[in-house]
Amino acid sequence: MLIVAVAWIYVVLLMALTEPTVVAGIMTFLLYCVLPLGILFYLTGGKRRKRRREAEAARRKDQ
Secondary structure, three states: OHHHHHHHHHHHHHHHHOOOOHHHHHHHHHHHHHHHHHHHHHHHOHHHHHHHHHHHHHHHHHO
16 A cells, blocks of 8 residues: 555645646645545554554553
């Protein structure tokens, strides 16, 4: 999935570079790239966060 995210960042970066103004380019990059990928990584990272919490709880329990 990481390769798809990198490819998407590349595509959106090229889209942002073709915008007529700097502000439009920044907004394009933020709204088409940063926001959707942030949501996607948050949703797909739930299992990792849960495992990390459980490992931390087990480590604290053993101490």
